Amino acid sequence: MNGRDEYILVIPAYNESATIREVVQGALRHFDTVVVVDDGSSDDTLEKLLDLPVTLRQHPENLGKAASLWNGMQVALKLGAKGIVTMDGDGQHDPADLPQLLMAAQIHPDRLVIGSRLWNRDAIPKARYHANRFANFWIAWASGQAIEDSQSGFRVYPAQLIRLCQFKLSRDRSFVFESEIIIEAARHQFLCAFQPVQTTYPKNARPSHFRPVKDIVRITRMVFWRLFIRGFFLSGLWRSLSGNQSLKPRKTLDVC
Template sequence: MTKDETQSAPATGVVVIPALNEERAIRAVAEAALRVCAKVIVVDDGSSDGTSAAVAGLAVELIRHTAPQGKAMALRDGFRRALELGADGVLTMDGDGQHAAADLPRLLAAAGKYPNHVVIGARLLGRDAQPDKNRFGNAQADFWVSWACGQRIVDSQSGQRYYPRAAIDIALALPHDGFVFESEILIECAAHGIRTVSVPIKASYEEERRASHFKPVRDVVRITRMIAGRLLRGGLMLGNLRRSRKVAPIVVDMPAM
C-alpha cells in the first residue's frame, strides 16, 4: 500500500442527486440518502412532473431549474452548493432508484483508503440484469475513457460516485455537457494525478422505471468525439493506451458499514 492509499480520518461528503422527471422514485431515493448522510441536495433539472413536490417535507436542500439544462449543469449546481456547505467531498447518485444509498458508506470507506481518488460505484454485481444495449455502450465508453486516463476504468458511466474536493474544483471548470461531462471529469482528473478506484455495487433495473436518459449510440459517439480530440491533441497518448490495457484496474470490495 502506498502512502496515498492510507488516511487517518474517514472521508465525508454531501450527497447530490440530479433528477429529471423522477416523481415516482425520487422521494424514496432521497429518504434512503438521508439515512446515511445528513446533507442531501436534490437538483430538479426543470422536470415537467411532480419531482420537486415529491420531496416536500424532507430535510433535503432543493435546487430547481425552471427548464431542463442537462445533467452536467444539475451536477455543477449541486457541486457548488455542496462547497458552500463546506463539503470536503461529494457523493452522487441518480434519482431513478437505480443506485442503493446503502452503498454510499462503502464508497466513503474506499475514499478513506484511497484519498485523492475518484471512487466509482461500478455496477459489477448482477451485471447480467443490465440491458444489453447499455452494457455494450458502457463497454465502449470504458475503452475510450481508460485510454485517455492511462488507467483501466471500470464502469466509467456509473452515476454513483465520490468526488474529493480537488476533483470537484476540476469538474466545475470543464466545458462539456450531458454524459460527456462525467467522462471528462475522470479524464481531466487523471491528467492532474487524481486516479480512479471502483467499488462493486448492484444496480436495480426494474421494468417500471423510466427509460434511461443515457442513449448508448448517441452518448458514446459524443464521448468518443470528445476523447478523440484530446488524444489527437496529445499525440495519441499510446503510453496511456498500453497502461490501460496491461495494468489491472483498482477494484476494492469494501464491506457494508
C-alpha cells in the same frame, strides 16, 4: 465536519416523481446533507421532497444532467464538503451501497471512487453493457488507467478535484460530462478506484435519458479529440491495458 459529515450527496433529478422520494429517504440514512437539483421537471418531482430535510435547487428549464451535477457540486463545496457523492434519482443506484462507497473514499481520499456495475452483467441491458465496454476502452486510453465502469454516476469526488476542474456545459453533452471528468481527473493526478455495487432498473422508473448509440458517439468524439491533441498518448494506452483499479474483494470494505 467529521466522519460521514465531511461528505455531501448530490442527486440530479429530472421527472423522477416515481422514484425520487424513496431514493432520498434511503440516502438520508447515511448522509446529514443531501442536495437535490431538480432540472426543470414537468412532473411533481420537487413536490415529493418538500417535507424531507434536503437542500433543494431548481433549474427554471431543463439544462441537462451535467449542469445539474455541476451546480449541485458547487452547492456542496459552499457547504464545506470534503468529498462529493453523486447518485441518480431513478432508483438504479441502491442507497444501501453508500457506506461501501464512503469507506472506499475514506481509504483512498485522493481517488475518484466509482461504483462499478459491470461485474453483474445479467443486471444490465445488453445494449448498455456493450456501449459501456466500448466507452471504457477509449476513456481508459485517454486517462492512462484501467477503467471498469466509465458510465456509472454512482461516485465520490474529492472536493479538491472539483475545485480544479473547468468544463463547458451544454444540454447535448450531458452524458459526456461524467466521462470527461475521468480524463480531467487523471490530468490533475486523481486516478480512479472502483467499488462493486448493485444496480437495478425499477419498473416504475421513467425511461432512461441515456441513448447508447448517440451518447457513446459523442463520448468517443470527445475522447478522440483529447487523444489527438496529446499525440494519441500511446503511454496512456499501455497503462490502461496493464493497470487494475478495482477495490475487490467487496467484503473488505465494511459499513461505516
